[in-house]
Every structure is written in C-alpha cells, then in structure tokens.
Amino acid sequence: MLQxxxxxxxxxxxxSGTTPYDIAxxxxxxxxxxxxxxxxxGQLIDVSRPLESAGxxxxxxxxxxxxxxxxxxxxxxxxAHAVKDLYGDEIQVTIGPAIKxxxxxxxYSATKKxxxxxxxxxxxxxxxxxxxxxxxxxxxxxxxxxxKMFREMGEEYKVELIEDLDAESVSIYRQGNFVDLxxxxxxxxxxxxxxxxxxxxxxxxWRGDEKNAMLQRIYATAFQSKxxxxxxxxxxxxxxxxxxxxxxxxxxxxxxxxxxxxxxxxWHPKGAMxxxxxxxxxxxxxxxxxxxxxxxxxxxxxxxxxxxxxxEHYRENMYFTEIDEQxxxxxxxxxxxxxxxxxxxxxxxxxxxxxxxxxxxxxxHEKSGVLHGLLRVRAFTQDDAHIxxxxxxxxxxVKGVMQFIQDVAGIFGxxxxxxxxxxxxxxIGSDADWEQATSALRSALEDSGQPFEINAxxxxxxxxxIDVKLKDALDREWQCATIQxxxxxxxxxxxxxxxxxxxxxxxxxxxxxxxxxxERFIGIxxxxxxxxxxxxxxxxxxxxxxxxxxxxxYAQQVxxxxxxxxxxxxxxxxxxxxxxxxxxxxxxxxxxxxxIGDREMEEQTVAPRYRDGKNLAAVTxxxxxxxxxxxxxxxx
RNA sequence: GCCCACAUAGCUCAGUCGGUAGAGCGCAUCCUUGGUAAGGAUGAGGUCACCAGUUCAAUUCUGGUUGUGGGCUCCA
Numbered sequence: 073m074l075q076x077x078x079x080x081x082x083x084x085x086x087x088s089g090t091t092p093y094d095i096a097x098x099x100x101x102x103x104x105x106x107x108x109x110x111x112x113x114g115q116l117i118d119v120s121r122p123l124e125s126a127g128x129x130x131x132x133x134x135x136x137x138x139x140x141x142x143x144x145x146x147x148x149x150x151x152a153h154a155v156k157d158l159y160g161d162e163i164q165v166t167i168g169p170a171i172k173x174x175x176x177x178x179x180y181s182a183t184k185k186x187x188x189x190x191x192x193x194x195x196x197x198x199x200x201x202x203x204x205x206x207x208x209x210x211x212x213x214x215x216x217x218x219x220k221m222f223r224e225m226g227e228e229y230k231v232e233l234i235e236d237l238d239a240e241s242v243s244i245y246r247q248g249n250f251v252d253l254x255x256x257x258x259x260x261x262x263x264x265x266x267x268x269x270x271x272x273x274x275x276x277x278w279r280g281d282e283k284n285a286m287l288q289r290i291y292a293t294a295f296q297s298k299x300x301x302x303x304x305x306x307x308x309x310x311x312x313x314x315x316x317x318x319x320x321x322x323x324x325x326x327x328x329x330x331x332x333x334x335x336x337x338x339w340h341p342k343g344a345m346x347x348x349x350x351x352x353x354x355x356x357x358x359x360x361x362x363x364x365x366x367x368x369x370x371x372x373x374x375x376x377x378x379x380x381x382x383x384e385h386y387r388e389n390m391y392f393t394e395i396d397e398q399x400x401x402x403x404x405x406x407x408x409x410x411x412x413x414x415x416x417x418x419x420x421x422x423x424x425x426x427x428x429x430x431x432x433x434x435x436x437h438e439k440s441g442v443l444h445g446l447l448r449v450r451a452f453t454q455d456d457a458h459i460x461x462x463x464x465x466x467x468x469x470v471k472g473v474m475q476f477i478q479d480v481a482g483i484f485g486x487x488x489x490x491x492x493x494x495x496x497x498x499x500i501g502s503d504a505d506w507e508q509a510t511s512a513l514r515s516a517l518e519d520s521g522q523p524f525e526i527n528a529x530x531x532x533x534x535x536x537x538i539d540v541k542l543k544d545a546l547d548r549e550w551q552c553a554t555i556q557x558x559x560x561x562x563x564x565x566x567x568x569x570x571x572x573x574x575x576x577x578x579x580x581x582x583x584x585x586x587x588x589x590x591e592r593f594i595g596i597x598x599x600x601x602x603x604x605x606x607x608x609x610x611x612x613x614x615x616x617x618x619x620x621x622x623x624x625x626y627a628q629q630v631x632x633x634x635x636x637x638x639x640x641x642x643x644x645x646x647x648x649x650x651x652x653x654x655x656x657x658x659x660x661x662x663x664x665x666x667x668i669g670d671r672e673m674e675e676q677t678v679a680p681r682y683r684d685g686k687n688l689a690a691v692t693x694x695x696x697x698x699x700x701x702x703x704x705x706x707x708x
Numbered sequence: 709g710c711c712c713a714c715a716u717a718g719c720u721c722a723g724u725c726g727g728u729a730g731a732g733c734g735c736a737u738c739c740u741u742g743g744u745a746a747g748g749a750u751g752a753g754g755u756c757a758c759c760a761g762u763u764c765a766a767u768u769c770u771g772g773u774u775g776u777g778g779g780c781u782c783c784a
Binding site: 185186187188272273274275276277280281282286287288289291317321322328329330331333334389434436438439440441442443444447448449452454456550551552553554585587588589590591592593617619620621622647648649650651652653654655656657658659665667669670671679681685687 | 709710711712713719740741742743744745746747757758774775776777778779780781782783784
C-alpha cells in the first residue's frame with residue numbers, strides 16, 4: 073500500500089499501480105472528468121500514470137492555471153495529427169511545444185506549402201478529431217524500438233531527436249492513428265480540447281540553427297474558454313492599435329524612406345521634439361549623478377577597431393569608408409573614444425571612478441530581416457556611458473547604475489525584471505576577474521531587494537552582465553538597459569592608473585545604458601502610452617483654437633506669449649468649426665486644447681480642455697504657462 | 709541572411725480573367741464666422757515601387773532588384 077497525501081492534508085492509502093485518475097474518481101466523478109494531469113512530488117504526470125511510490129499528489133483540473141500549458145501542448149499534437157491525416161506522406165513532423173500565448177508545430181515538407189487558406193481545413197479536421205474524443209495514451213518503449221518505429225514511419229526528424237537522447241527508453245503518445253515522441257504530460261482525451269485557433273505561418277530553422285533546413289511553422293493558440301480566446305484576440309487588437317509604426321505615422325513623429333535606405337529613421341518635427349525632450353532629460357539626470365558628458369567622432373581609423381577586437385569580431389556589422397587611402401570604421405559602439413579620453417593623461421586612483429556619458433549615435437549593419445520599426449534599426453543613438461573604476465569600486469558603481477535604472481523606470485511608469493548573465497563557455501579573462509565581477513553584480517542585485525533570474529553562461533565574452541527587461545502597458549517585455557563588466561578593453565588599450573602603492577594598476581570598465589537606444593525606447597514609449605504622452609513628454613503640449621476669425625489676433629498674441637514662456641504650443645486659426653478643430657487635436661492626442669472665443673478674449677483668458685474631454689476653468693496665458701512649467705519641472 | 713506573403717493617390721483601401729485606373733479621408737479654392745469629436749460646393753493629385761522578359765498591347769503574366777509585414781537566427 074502507498075500513502076498518497078493530497079493538498080488538503082488528507083492521506084489516501086492506495087495500492088501500488090493506482091493512477092491519479094483512480095484517486096480522483098474515488099473523490100468524485102466530476103473531479104475525475106475534469107482532471108487534465110497531476111502533479112506528483114512536484115513533477116507533472118498524466119492522470120493515467122500508475123503511482124509506484126508514496127508521495128504528494130495534486131490533481132490539475134481543466135480550468136486551473138496550470139492546465140493551460142498542458143491543453144496547449146496536447147493541442148499541438150492534435151494539430152500535427154490533423155495535418156498528418158490531411159497531408160499524410162508529404163509531411164514530416166518535428167516538434168510542437170506550448171509557448172507564451174499558444175503553441176506551434178514545425179513541419180517539414182519538400183512539396184506541400186502551407187497557405188492561410190489551409191487553416192480552416194486543418195481547424196475543421198482538428199475539431200473532428202477532438203469530437204471523436206480519442207484516448208491519449210502514453211507508452212514507454214526502448215530507444216532502439218523508437219528509432220526503428222519512427223524510421224519505418226519516415227519521420228527522420230524524430231529519429232534524429234531520439235538518436236540525440238541519452239535515455240534507455242523514451243515515451244511516446246498515441247491518439248488514434250497518430251503517434252508522437254513526447255515527454256508529456258498530455259490530456260487524457262482529445263475531447264478536452266475545445267477552444268483553439270490557427271493564427272499564422274512562419275519559417276523556422278530546424279533546431280533553431282540557421283545552418284539547418286527551413287521548416288514551416290504553424291502558430292496557433294488554445295484556451296480553456298471562448299471568453300479567454302476572445303480576450304486574447306482583443307489584446308492583440310489593442311496591440312495593433314498601439315503599434316508604434318502606425319502611431320508614428322498618424323502622429324507625424326517619424327518615417328522611413330525607401331530611397332534613403334532601410335533601418336534609417338527620419339525624425340519629423342514632433343518626433344524630433346520628443347527625442348529632444350528625452351535627451352535633455354538624460355543629460356540632466358547624468359550630470360546629477362556625477363557623469364561627465366563627452367563626445368567622440370563618428371568615424372575612427374580601422375587600425376583602432378583592430379586593436380579593440382571589433383574588426384575581428386564585429387566587422388560584418390560595421391560600415392567602412394576610405395579617405396586619402398586611409399580606411400575608417402564608422403562606430404558601431406561608443407567605447408573607443410571614451411578610452412582615448414581616459415588615456416589622454418596619467419590617471420590616479422584618487423580620480424576614479426570616471427563616468428563618461430555620451431548620447432552616441434552608432435551604425436550597425438543589421439541583417440535586413442531583423443529590422444522592425446524603431447525597435448531594430450541600423451543607425452541609432454545610445455545613452456551610453458563607460459565607467460572606469462578600481463576593482464573595489466565595482467559594487468558601488470553597479471548599485472548606482474541600478475538605482476538610476478529604477479528611478480528612470482519609475483518616471484516612465486515601467487515595471488521591469490532583471491537577469492544576471494554569467495560566464496559563457498567561450499570567454500576571455502582570468503577566473504579571479506570573472507569571480508570578482510560576477511559576485512559584484514550578484515551582490516548588487518541581492519542588495520537591491522528585487523528578484524532576479526540567472527541566465528547561465530549568457531554573459532558577453534569579455535565579462536558578466538545584468539540585463540533589464542522593461543514591461544510595457546500590455547505586459548510585453550523589452551530588453552533596454554544593460555550593465556556589463558569588462559576587463560578586456562582596458563587591457564587591450566593598456567589603460568592604467570597609479571595606485572596608492574605607486575604602481576600601475578588596470579582599471580575595470582563598466583559599459584552601461586539606461587534607456588538602451590533612444591529609438592527603441594521611443595518605440596516602446598509610444599506603445600506604452602498608446603501615443604498619449606504625459607504633458608512633460610508631449611511634443612505638442614497645447615493647441616490654441618479660436619472659435620471665429622474675430623479672435624485671431626488675440627489668439628496669435630497668446631501663442632506668442634506661451635511660446636516665449638517655453639510652452640510647446642501650436643495655433644490653429646483655420647476657418648473651421650470648433651468641433652472640427654477639437655476632433656483633430658484630440659486625434660493628435662494633444663494634452664490641452666486652449667479654446668478662445670469672444671468670452672475669453674474679453675476676459676483675457678483661455679479655456680483649457682484636457683484630451684479626456686474635461687473642460688477646465690478659464691485661465692490667463694501666464695497662469696497656464698506657469699502650470700505647464702510646474703508639471704514639467706517634476707521630471708526635469 | 710533564411711522561409712512565406714505583400715507593394716495601386718499623402719493615408720486607408722477598391723479595381724483591371726492583359727486593352728494605362730476609382731472611393732473615403734487628407735490637400736487647394738470658394739461659400740459659411742459656426743462654443744467642445746467631422747458644415748457645404750468645386751478642383752488638383754497616380755510612369756499602378758523599380759529594372760528586365762513574354763506579348764500587337766503589361767499596373768495585371770514571368771524573372772530580378774528595392775522596400776514592407778509575419779516568423780527564424782541575431783540584437784540596443
């Protein structure tokens with residue numbers, strides 16, 4: 073007999089070989105019907121898996137949050153089953169996992185090309201197979217038998233997967249005439265899959281390696297209820313509405329131009345204004361925190377890039393130019409000039425740390441397929457700084473940067489999460505250096521009191537790093553800030569300082585960005601605020617609307633006054649009705665509309681209307697300018 | 709870079725089974741001077757992304773180039 077403990081603390085005595093399903097049945101028919109899987113001693117298993125030892129058992133029911141991933145994983149099998157039934161010998165199955173918002177399955181075919189019109193057919197077949205309510209059965213077979221079986225079926229990708237497995241035996245899942253290699257767990261029956269939808273087609277490399285064959289991936293999603301699916305589709309719709317590429321055009325912020333080249337942002341007046349506001353903010357914040365503003369050239373001799381190692385490791389991403397038979401590299405990073413500044417004179421340990429900040433525009437030849445609006449471009453400006461410090465200062469400096477990140481994220485209303493990336497397999501530098509840098513980063517993270525994850529062996533080849541993922545209003549994550557520890561470049565450039573002992577010592581260099589790239593950050597900001605920027609960021613803070621031509625002269629006066637007071641204001645004197653002008657200002661997401669009719673003109677005021685539709689009490693131009701200055705000062 | 713799809717007016721999109729194109733919004737002019745999300749009339753805008761090929765004829769078919777979108781790989 074086995075003792076099985078349930079989540080409520082009760083203990084069941086059952087015979088060895090009893091399944092979670094049996095136990096569920098013993099508790100209630102409903103529970104048994106709704107059990108999709110079980111958690112046994114922390115491990116997910118099928119409800120049909122015989123228990124062979126004592127332990128803690130938790131049944132996972134259909135509507136619980138843990139069930140969703142299992143439902144999606146089984147849905148992936150259902151889709152593969154349907155595709156196999158429909159297109160049979162033309163297709164080989166590969167893998168199909170559950171992912172964040174659904175699942176996918178990758179297929180190989182030399183002849184069949186999936187098109188979106190296939191979706192309805194596949195969905196229909198899936199619905200039929202679900203309706204048949206086929207039993208999903210797990211089997212353990214030996215590795216050799218599995219290889220033999222899949223080879224006979226012509227499933228070479230499965231064979232390759234099993235051949236790479238280390239185990240004696242593998243588990244397979246059968247449903248009707250379909251069988252797939254899988255660790256599981258899965259739903260007990262196909263009938264438990266009720267709400268699913270195929271969403272898109274894509275190419276994907278076999279095993280994620282660009283040297284491998286290109287597979288056809290079908291993305292799909294599954295939910296526990298139609299309501300959840302609908303909510304998900306609504307979220308996608310909301311994301312589409314907020315797309316920074318769409319809003320960028322509608323709000324006249326920026327454009328791209330085919331003749332200029334792809335991945336090159338052209339900032340229109342309003343976008344350039346937004347950028348200017350952010351850059352001014354950054355300069356002020358950096359000066360406040362003890363950084364020095366520096367500026368380096370856009371091109372540097374190629375020999376210098378050879379010393380830094382960029383020529384060897386990063387050349388295919390760089391642009392080069394030649395002048396008077398001298399080759400120059402256009403900078404893809406800002407560190408070189410900063411190191412030359414450090415090197416320009418002898419340094420003492422007393423002067424460290426030195427914090428060099430530059431809004432540095434870099435050019436990188438990114439592969440054409442990766443470009444994406446403002447989020448991935450070929451010319452962008454980083455809020456880049458390099459901190460040159462003594463090894464014993466790393467901790468305090470990293471903490472300072474983390475505080476900086478926290479402050480800035482708070483100002484823009486972002487939540488974020490951090491990861492510590494540790495030494496990768498291919499790396500340079502001594503063990504002691506790595507140990508010191510990694511523990512400095514780790515202790516700074518621990519002292520911050522915020523949770524962080526370890527990204528094992530994902531550091532840069534020259535040092536460990538902290539990556540910060542910003543979470544936007546729609547819960548999507550974006551990599552922006554990073555802090556990297558670097559021992560290599562100071563070495564390659566022979567940087568040193570004179571220590572208290574009178575000897576030369578090697579400084580450590582921290583590379584760090586707060587926003588990352590201004591372009592990417594603005595792209596995220598646009599989507600985060602859905603284009604309705606807070607007053608201090610709005611490229612146009614207010615627009616003056618006259619009711620009739622009668623107030624044109626006074627409106628012009630108010631405009632001049634506000635402009636002189638530093639308010640980013642526009643003037644709409646067009647011969648249009650007030651309602652029309654309000655509508656346009658509203659669609660331009662301008663925070664304040666300043667209405668001027670005869671009443672206001674007489675009282676020498678303006679009547680502000682906020683973009684949410686609320687009318688505010690009339691104020692004088694001076695008072696309005698004072699209000700804007702006060703609001704803006706909170707961030708500047 | 710790779711896979712798939714797409715490219716028609718400033719924007720959003722119709723359309724031509726091969727015979728050089730249309731709407732709404734926007735823009736211009738005129739009428740209207742109207743108080744919180746669209747007043748009316750008239751008009752001007754297009755080598756149908758670019759370059760080749762097939763054809764009597766190509767915006768339409770084929771190939772290439774460029775650009776864009778969804779992914780993969782890579783990344784701030």
